[in-house]
Amino acid sequence: xxxxxxxxxxxxxxxxKDEFSENIKNFENSKNMEEQCEYFDxxxxxxxxxxxxxxxxxxxxxIDTTDKFYDKENxxxxxxxxxxxxxxNDFYKALVNSKFKKELIQKYGKFxxxxxxxxxxxxxxxxxxxxxxxxxxxxxxxxxxASAKIEFDGKELNLSQMVPYTQSKDRNVRIEAAKKVANxxxxxxxxxxxxxxxxxxxxxxxxxxxxxxxxxEFGYKRLSRLEYDAKMVAGYRKxxxxxxxxxxxxxxxxxxxxxxxxxxxxxxxxIKFNSGNADPHGSPEWILNNGKTMYKELSKETDEFxxxxxxxxxxxxxxxxxxMSGGYCTYIPDYKSPFIFANFNATSHDVxxxxxxxxxxxxxxxxxxxxxxxxxxPTYEACEIHSMSMEFLTWPWxxxxxxxxxxxxxxxxxxxxxxxxxxxxxxxxxQHWVYENPEVxxxxxxxxxxxxxxxxxxxxxxxxxxxxxxxxxWFRQGHIFSSPxxxxxxxxxxxxxxxxxxxxxxxxxxxxxxxLNLCKLGGSKPFFELMKSANLKNPFEKGVLAEVVPKxxxxxxxxxxxxx
Numbered sequence: 004x005x006x007x008x009x010x011x012x013x014x015x016x017x018x019x020k021d022e023f024s025e026n027i028k029n030f031e032n033s034k035n036m037e038e039q040c041e042y043f044d045x046x047x048x049x050x051x052x053x054x055x056x057x058x059x060x061x062x063x064x065x066i067d068t069t070d071k072f073y074d075k076e077n078x079x080x081x082x083x084x085x086x087x088x089x090x091x092n093d094f095y096k097a098l099v100n101s102k103f104k105k106e107l108i109q110k111y112g113k114f115x116x117x118x119x120x121x122x123x124x125x126x127x128x129x130x131x132x133x134x135x136x137x138x139x140x141x142x143x144x145x146x147x148x149a150s151a152k153i154e155f156d157g158k159e160l161n162l163s164q165m166v167p168y169t170q171s172k173d174r175n176v177r178i179e180a181a182k183k184v185a186n187x188x189x190x191x192x193x194x195x196x197x198x199x200x201x202x203x204x205x206x207x208x209x210x211x212x213x214x215x216x217x218x219x220e221f222g223y224k225r226l227s228r229l230e231y232d233a234k235m236v237a238g239y240r241k242x243x244x245x246x247x248x249x250x251x252x253x254x255x256x257x258x259x260x261x262x263x264x265x266x267x268x269x270x271x272x273x274i275k276f277n278s279g280n281a282d283p284h285g286s287p288e289w290i291l292n293n294g295k296t297m298y299k300e301l302s303k304e305t306d307e308f309x310x311x312x313x314x315x316x317x318x319x320x321x322x323x324x325x326x327m328s329g330g331y332c333t334y335i336p337d338y339k340s341p342f343i344f345a346n347f348n349a350t351s352h353d354v355x356x357x358x359x360x361x362x363x364x365x366x367x368x369x370x371x372x373x374x375x376x377x378x379x380x381p382t383y384e385a386c387e388i389h390s391m392s393m394e395f396l397t398w399p400w401x402x403x404x405x406x407x408x409x410x411x412x413x414x415x416x417x418x419x420x421x422x423x424x425x426x427x428x429x430x431x432x433x434q435h436w437v438y439e440n441p442e443v444x445x446x447x448x449x450x451x452x453x454x455x456x457x458x459x460x461x462x463x464x465x466x467x468x469x470x471x472x473x474x475x476x477w478f479r480q481g482h483i484f485s486s487p488x489x490x491x492x493x494x495x496x497x498x499x500x501x502x503x504x505x506x507x508x509x510x511x512x513x514x515x516x517x518x519l520n521l522c523k524l525g526g527s528k529p530f531f532e533l534m535k536s537a538n539l540k541n542p543f544e545k546g547v548l549a550e551v552v553p554k555x556x557x558x559x560x561x562x563x564x565x566x567x
Contacts, residue, residue, distance in 0.1 A: 370525025
């Protein structure tokens with residue numbers, strides 16, 4: 004069935020509440036395990052229905068934020084989603100207190116109960132107004148980002164459409180593009196500051212209402228981080244500082260030399276070669292067709308998956324007015340359909356979407372047979388292993404998109420993956436400081452951003468882009484606003500993806516087999532166990548970065564980038 008035909012129904016909260024209450028009551032009063040499983044299934048069906056309607060609103064609103072119907076429904080969902088989450092919470096209470104708990108654990112696995120018990124520590128009816136306010140503020144941020152109308156090159160462009168200009172071979176164009184983008188954030192500085200300040204305050208308030216010292220511990224619980232804490236993450240950031248930041252500096256110096264600029268500035272970072280970056284050699288339709296060829300040849304599983312996605316119109320790829328920025332993958336339970344959202348901009352990003360977001364979609368397509376919704380996706384840091392590893396496992400097909408620029412693309416792709424990690428830990432350390440110090444002023448936050456940035460990105464220089472010297476770069480990082488602490492996940496997963504890159508170079512068939520098995524496990528195990536199942540070394544363990552990173556550096560050092 005085509006995505007456009009997926010039916011949306013307005014959710015009546017009272018009706019859903021009554022259905023949940025009745026099924027949970029019957030679940031609790033069941034006389035035997037079989038009867039309890041029957042009501043378990045009915046509750047899962049109801050949860051899937053609710054999730055389907057929420058997801059359809061979210062997708063259709065992000066495709067066109069100016070659509071009045073879905074804009075109104077999105078506001079409604081912001082209001083009711085914490086209430087709906089409360090119904091799932093009621094089910095979790097019944098589940099962990101079931102008189103047939105032992106038998107249910109045998110049937111559904113212990114991890115479901117671990118997740119349920121963790122989630123029960125993150126919700127109470129008294130924080131529903133705070134969750135609602137958090138949703139409203141996040142939507143306000145997203146609409147502000149989508150509202151960007153930048154006059155450039157004789158056109159009116161949004162932020163996604165400005166990206167190719169920030170990667171122009173002409174340095175003057177890059178400077179002007181970087182200034183224009185920075186100017187949008189600077190002109191709206193007060194609003195971005197106010198939105199974030201309100202988000203920090205409301206999150207701190209809900210954490211304290213639930214008995215936490217601050218939002219840090221509560222935020223980790225909300226992300227279901229059951230195996231590691233903020234102290235372990237701080238230790239990992241230290242490993243990055245010691246093992247990757249020196250290579251970051253070295254790679255930026257190589258870039259400075261390649262470009263022949265006296266000093267590498269911020270607006271030079273996105274252009275890797277004077278001859279231009281490796282951009283795909285065709286239209287969006289051409290890219291998609293080559294994507295079909297790639298996934299057909301990669302494996303029978305990827306062929307089936309990508310055929311399903313394209314035949315059912317489950318990709319929205321083109322950038323347009325009113326469309327939310329960024330890219331994501333989500334899942335529509337009642338139709339067992341992944342969905343990919345992106346903003347193509349005629350750069351290598353377009354191919355990365357076809358591998359990164361398709362990695363997410365492929366994983367959930369492989370695990371969609373799980374009855375339990377909690378097992379469809381793993382936690383975020385494990386989710387990103389699938390996406391980032393797919394980027395590397397598809398390397399043999401990059402020539403389809405980049406032709407004679409394939410080696411250039413590979414050099415850029417691998418070096419950018421390494422360069423990203425210090426930025427990722429910058430975002431993470433900043434957020435820990437913010438939520439440990441919720442009362443500081445917006446200006447103090449911006450000043451702190453610049454200090455942390457200097458620590459992990461020591462040679463970043465904003466040059467003539469004066470606005471960014473005010474510490475506003477992070478305004479463009481949506482995760483900071485909408486998903487606190489969801490960012491270190493990308494860096495942890497990147498270290499795992501590097502391991503898949505190394506494995507694929509040594510034994511491609513074995514690497515693919517381990518990757519496929521990892522995807523099929525979905526979220527049925529916690530992060531550390533999923534890594535073990537794929538024979539991946541844990542990035543938190545001392546010495547893992549010191550072992551993995553030199554192999555990436557060895558490849559990059561073997562390339563004569565002055566000739567690319």
